[in-house]
Structures are given as structure tokens and as C-alpha cells.
Amino acid sequence: MRIALDAMGTDAAPATEVEGALRALKELDEDIEIVLVGDPDLLEAELARHDDVPRERLSVHPARERVLAGDPPATVLRRKPDSSIAVGLRLQKEGHADAFISAGSTGAVMAASLFVLRPLPGFERPSVGTFFPTARTPTLLLDAGTNVDCKPRHLLQFAHLGRVYMADVLGVDEPRIGLLNIGEEPEKGDELAQETHRLLAADPALNFVGNIEGREVVKGACDVLVADGFVGNVLLKFYESVAQFILGMVRRELKDADQVLPLESVMRLLDYSEYGGAPLLGVNGVTIICHGGSPPKAIRNAVRVAAQAVRSGMVADMAAEFGEGAPNGSMA
Amino acid sequence: MRIALDAMGTDAAPATEVEGALRALKELDEDIEIVLVGDPDLLEAELARHDDVPRERLSVHPARERVLAGDPPATVLRRKPDSSIAVGLRLQKEGHADAFISAGSTGAVMAASLFVLRPLPGFERPSVGTFFPTARTPTLLLDAGTNVDCKPRHLLQFAHLGRVYMADVLGVDEPRIGLLNIGEEPEKGDELAQETHRLLAADPALNFVGNIEGREVVKGACDVLVADGFVGNVLLKFYESVAQFILGMVRRELKDADQVLPLESVMRLLDYSEYGGAPLLGVNGVTIICHGGSPPKAIRNAVRVAAQAVRSGMVADMAAEFGEGAPNGSMA
Numbered sequence: 014m015r016i017a018l019d020a021m022g023t024d025a026a027p028a029t030e031v032e033g034a035l036r037a038l039k040e041l042d043e044d045i046e047i048v049l050v051g052d053p054d055l056l057e058a059e060l061a062r063h064d065d066v067p068r069e070r071l072s073v074h075p076a077r078e079r080v081l082a083g084d085p086p087a088t089v090l091r092r093k094p095d096s097s098i099a100v101g102l103r104l105q106k107e108g109h110a111d112a113f114i115s116a117g118s119t120g121a122v123m124a125a126s127l128f129v130l131r132p133l134p135g136f137e138r139p140s141v142g143t144f145f146p147t148a149r150t151p152t153l154l155l156d157a158g159t160n161v162d163c164k165p166r167h168l169l170q171f172a173h174l175g176r177v178y179m180a181d182v183l184g185v186d187e188p189r190i191g192l193l194n195i196g197e198e199p200e201k202g203d204e205l206a207q208e209t210h211r212l213l214a215a216d217p218a219l220n221f222v223g224n225i226e227g228r229e230v231v232k233g234a235c236d237v238l239v240a241d242g243f244v245g246n247v248l249l250k251f252y253e254s255v256a257q258f259i260l261g262m263v264r265r266e267l268k269d270a271d272q273v274l275p276l277e278s279v280m281r282l283l284d285y286s287e288y289g290g291a292p293l294l295g296v297n298g299v300t301i302i303c304h305g306g307s308p309p310k311a312i313r314n315a316v317r318v319a320a321q322a323v324r325s326g327m328v329a330d331m332a333a334e335f336g337e338g339a340p341n342g343s344m345a
Numbered sequence: 346m347r348i349a350l351d352a353m354g355t356d357a358a359p360a361t362e363v364e365g366a367l368r369a370l371k372e373l374d375e376d377i378e379i380v381l382v383g384d385p386d387l388l389e390a391e392l393a394r395h396d397d398v399p400r401e402r403l404s405v406h407p408a409r410e411r412v413l414a415g416d417p418p419a420t421v422l423r424r425k426p427d428s429s430i431a432v433g434l435r436l437q438k439e440g441h442a443d444a445f446i447s448a449g450s451t452g453a454v455m456a457a458s459l460f461v462l463r464p465l466p467g468f469e470r471p472s473v474g475t476f477f478p479t480a481r482t483p484t485l486l487l488d489a490g491t492n493v494d495c496k497p498r499h500l501l502q503f504a505h506l507g508r509v510y511m512a513d514v515l516g517v518d519e520p521r522i523g524l525l526n527i528g529e530e531p532e533k534g535d536e537l538a539q540e541t542h543r544l545l546a547a548d549p550a551l552n553f554v555g556n557i558e559g560r561e562v563v564k565g566a567c568d569v570l571v572a573d574g575f576v577g578n579v580l581l582k583f584y585e586s587v588a589q590f591i592l593g594m595v596r597r598e599l600k601d602a603d604q605v606l607p608l609e610s611v612m613r614l615l616d617y618s619e620y621g622g623a624p625l626l627g628v629n630g631v632t633i634i635c636h637g638g639s640p641p642k643a644i645r646n647a648v649r650v651a652a653q654a655v656r657s658g659m660v661a662d663m664a665a666e667f668g669e670g671a672p673n674g675s676m677a
Binding site: 158161194195206230231232244247251254 | 490494526534535538561562563564576578579583584585587588590599
């Protein structure tokens with residue numbers, strides 16, 4: 014399989030992308046090929062710094078433009094048609110690549126992916142999933158900020174996207190689907206939560222475990238946590254900052270170097286780069302979005318995730334999720 | 346001033362309430378009198394265990410019934426008219442007390458307070474405020490779960506309640522009002538956040554500092570954080586659990602007893618009992634709600650907060666907050 018990697022996305026592009034790609038090729042399955050998409054001069058210069066570049070599995074595809082942080086996402090395809098994001102996505106659309114990875118502007122990658130790859134039938138609002146570290150296995154949060162003012166049927170669609178992703182990419186059979194809410198009982202919550210609870214509970218394809226309160230999230234009470242993107246985004250940003258806040262306080266108390274060291278394993282659990290990026294789910298293709306500050310390890314892990322999505326047939330499984338007819342609850 | 350204290354509310358009632366009241370009388374201002382409301386036999390037996398009870402400042406008012414956790418809040422006044430909650434609130438309503446404190450069922454205390462004390466004009470949805478520990482001074486979150494499916498004008502009213510509370514009870518001049526949102530710019534967020542931003546920004550009585558993202562909350566970016574009760578409640582419960590989760594991981598890493606000790610100061614920062622309970626704001630009276638698991642210190646601190654609310658004329662200031670006319674934005 015061939016994975017298109019936007020080589021101009023990270024804060025330290027293209028060095029980070031090149032090193033991440035080389036690590037992926039060395040450490041992951043041999044059927045993976047990577048196409049570095051970006052400025053060919055910069056990329057060749059960067060590749061020249063490395064020995065033993067496996068050229069038969071690593072190629073360069075030129076893209077003369079680069080999307081900058083200030084570029085409005087909605088118009089980026091029209092204004093920068095030769096950007097590494099646009100070119101990489103077209104490689105996938107035209108069958109020259111099976112997946113696309115970028116650490117560029119999240120908004121631009123999303124908007125361009127929606128336009129080039131198109132949403133899958135039955136999924137009105139493609140959604141970026143994000144992983145929450147928990148006391149058990151990580152929980153996939155859908156939606157994490159892409160979609161606000163959601164209707165109950167959108168949250169039902171997020172549940173199906175999460176179900177297929179967890180089963181295909183993470184190998185979790187019958188993933189536990191939870192609904193973020195302010196109480197355990199079905200009748201708790203706002204109108205959106207109450208109606209969504211009804212839809213989720215009535216769907217025989219979902220292993221719905223009920224409402225998940227704020228305090229249950231870090232216990233790992235579900236594999237997929239469904240929420241409107243407003244509360245999901247607030248929670249996501251809050252999590253990162255609380256973890257840093259508490260560890261900062263602990264560190265001030267433990268001034269001794271010997272005592273600081275053990276915190277590393279805590280930091281590792283909270284390190285997003287372990288999770289291999291955030292998948293954009295509900296489009297007709299594979300797009301993995303990485304942090305702009307990603308280290309090479311995160312790029313390598315994103316390649317691993319993208320390869321698993323391709324290998325498992327994730328997109329075809331999502332397209333088949335609602336069968337021939339309309340999704341359950343599409344009238345909601 | 347006289348404060349009515351529900352003596353039957355905590356998990357260890359009435360011992361906790363009696364000890365908390367005695368500490369308050371000993372440590373706080375001498376103009377404070379406390380009326381213990383509850384089963385007189387139990388209370389006299391408990392008081393007999395203590396020496397030097399200042400009877401001229403501590404009295405017992407009988408209430409023969411007790412609200413249990415399973416009692417439906419909406420009907421508790423009708424079904425248990427002689428409960429310590431009902432009796433204590435009527436003491437305030439009839440002028441025999443200036444404030445009411447309870448660690449009983451939050452729902453029952455709220456519902457009974459609304460019915461007995463009545464909402465203040467201009468405040469359609471009284472709200473329980475809760476404090477978030479931050480890197481600076483604690484932030485008052487309004488709403489923390491009482492009110493879901495809020496309209497923009499309700500959030501504007503929460504901002505005014507928070508403004509008066511922080512100014513009168515905590516002595517914060519011109520408290521910084523923030524709106525919980527998913528981006529800094531005014532146009533970010535869902536429909537509720539966008540319209541609320543317009544109302545807050547247009548109100549000359551408020552020191553509105555703009556949108557507060559999830560990651561800014563623990564930095565102490567505002568004194569009053571305004572949010573719909575759904576997201577507020579999710580955030581509140583999540584905060585407590587994340588803090589425990591991270592500290593639990595740290596503790597596992599630091600097995601040595603010498604190393605565990607310094608964590609105490611971190612725990613203290615996160616200890617709700619320091620904050621003296623959650624005020625119910627927007628009713629024509631003073632109600633402070635404590636955790637069922639409160640220790641005597643939390644009861645003592647709730648007396649301090651209630652006394653300051655009375656002394657500052659908080660209720661009159663809230664009643665005057667919107668002047669003679671309707672509140673700004675009441676058409677929203």
C-alpha cells in the first residue's frame with residue numbers, strides 16, 4: 014500500500030516528516046510505501062542527510078505551495094491548488110495513494126479532505142476523532158470540536174464512525190459506546206442528550222453502555238465517547254491543561270531530581286504522540302491529522318494507524334455501516 | 346446575625362454540623378448566632394458531648410423529619426413539611442434567620458429554596474455556583490449543572506449573579522467575567538455561545554474578558570466563568586476525576602512515604618471543603634449548599650461565607666442589579 018505524507022506540515026518540516034517516514038519504513042510492515050509530498054528541493058536536501066534511504070519504498074511527489082497557519086481553510090484548495098495538502102489528497106482520490114497524513118493546519122486538512130474525498134453516504138458531518146488517555150485503554154472522543162449545534166442523528170452517526178474505527182483500526186470487538194451526559198439515568202441531560210440516548214439505545218448494531226458522566230471519562234468507562242463538538246472540545250482542551258497544571262504543582266513540591274524522574278511515565282501516558290494522530294472519519298478515504306508540534310515518533314505512529322485503516326478496509330466498512338437503507342434515526 | 350444550619354444533612358449528621366457550628370462560633374466574628382435545625386433529642390445529646398457550648402449564640406430549633414437521598418426533590422416540601430430543610434428555610438423566610446446552610450440532598454435544598462424564598466425579579470433561573478481551583482484565585486462556575494438548555498439571556502443573568510457574588514462575598518472589585526467557548530474570537534462556538542458573547546460584550550455593567558477556552562480555565566483567566574449547566578457539570582465532574590487520576594498515577598510512581606508527603610499541599614488546593622460550599626444564587630435569600638461528605642471545617646467555612654453574604658447585603662445588591670427596568674438582553 015502507498016501512503017501520501019504531507020512533508021510540509023509540522024513546525025520543523027520537512028525534517029520531522031522525513032525522519033518519521035524513515036522510521037516507519039524501517040520499523041513497520043514491509044508492504045508500506047510512502048510518498049513524501051512537498052517542495053522537492055527541500056526534500057531531496059533533507060533525504061541526502063540520511064544514509065540507507067530505501068528509495069524503492071520512499072518517493073517524492075512535488076507540491077510547490079505550502080498552506081500557512083493564517084490561510085482561511087475554506088478557500089485553501091482554490092487559492093493554493095498546488096499545496097502539499099491539495100496534492101496529497103488528490104493522489105489518494107486518483108488512486109495513486111491509499112491514505113493521506115498531514116500535520117498542517119487542522120482546519121485546512123479537514124476542509125480539503127471533505128471537498129476532495131467527499132463525505133460517505135449516511136454521514137452528514139464527518140468528524141475528527143481524538144483519543145483521551147484513561148486508566149484503561151484510550152477512549153475515542155467524537156466529536157472533538159469539528160461539529161457544534163449537532164442534532165441527535167449526528168451523534169448517532171458519530172457512534173457508528175467510532176464503532177468501525179475502534180473495531181478495524183484498534184481491534185476492539187464490540188466497542189463500548191458511551192454518551193457524555195450529566196447523569197446516569199436515560200432521562201438526564203439536555204434535550205440533545207435525552208433524544209440521543211433514545212437513538213443509541215434503540216440501535217441493535219451498537220454496544221451502547223449508557224450515559225457517561227464527567228467523572229467516569231478518565232476511568233475508561235467506554236471505548237467511544239459521543240458528544241457534541243462544543244462540550245467535546247472544551248473537555249479535550251481542559252484535560253491537557255489540567256494534567257499539566259497538576260503535574261506542575263507536583264513538580265514544584267518535588268524539587269529533588271531523583272524525585273522528578275518517576276513522573277516521566279505519567280507524562281508518557283498523557284503524550285498525544287503515542288496515539289498516532291487524529292483520524293478524520295466519515296469521508297470516502299483515509300485522512301490522519303497530526304499536531305503541528307509532532308515529533309518524528311508521532312509521524313511514524315500516524316503511518317502505522319493509516320496503514321491499519323487501509324489494511325482493515327475501514328472506509329468500505331463505514332460505507333456499509335447503515336446497510337442499503339438510510340441510517341437509523343435519520344428522521345431525528 | 347442569625348444563621349439557620351440544617352443539622353441533619355451530612356453523612357455524619359448531626360456530629361459534623363455541631364462540631365462545625367462550634368468551630369464557627371469560636372473562630373469567626375462574634376456577631377454570628379447559629380440555629381441548629383433538626384431532631385432536638387439527637388442535637389441535645391450531641392451538644393452534651395462538648396464543653397463550653399456558648400448557648401447564648403447557639404440554639405436548637407426542632408424539625409422532626411429528615412430528607413433522605415431518595416426523596417424526590419420536587420415534592421419534598423409537601424411530603425415532609427417538618428423536615429430540617431423546610432423548617433430552616435421558613436426560619437429565613439419569616440425573618441428569624443438571615444441565611445440557611447444545608448449539606449442535605451442538593452436537589453431538595455434547591456427546589457425547597459426556590460419555592461420558599463422565590464426567585465429574585467430579573468433572574469429566571471437561579472443557579473448553584475461552584476468554585477474551580479486554578480493557578481490564581483478560584484473561579485466561580487455558573488452554571489454547574491442546575492440549568493440545561495439555557496438561552497443567551499440566562500447566561501447573561503448568570504454573569505450578573507456571579508459579578509455581585511464575587512464583589513460582595515469575595516471582595517473582588519470588577520470581577521473578570523469569561524464565557525466558556527471553543528475559541529477566542531467572538532464568532533467562535535455554537536449558537537448559544539455566539540449570541541451570549543454579543544450580550545455580555547454589550548453590557549456596560551460587566552467586566553467581560555471574552556471567550557475562555559478549556560485550556561484557559563485552570564490558568565485562572567477569569568473570576569466568573571459563564572456556561573450552560575450541561576457543559577459546566579461535565580467539566581466540574583471531569584476536573585475532580587482528572588486530578589485524582591493524575592495524583593493516583595504520581596502516587597504509584599512515588600512509593601516511598603517520604604515522597605508521598607509533599608503531595609498534601611496539592612491535595613489541599615483541590616479540596617472543596619476550603620471553599621465553604623456552593624451558593625444558590627438568584628433567590629430572595631441566602632442558601633449555601635455543602636457536600637454530603639463535608640467535614641466540620643467545610644461547615645465552619647460555609648458559615649463564614651453565609652455571614653459575609655448577609656453582611657454585604659448580597660441579596661439586595663442582586664435585586665438592584667438590573668435597576669428598575671428589565672435586564673439587558675431580556676428579549677434574547
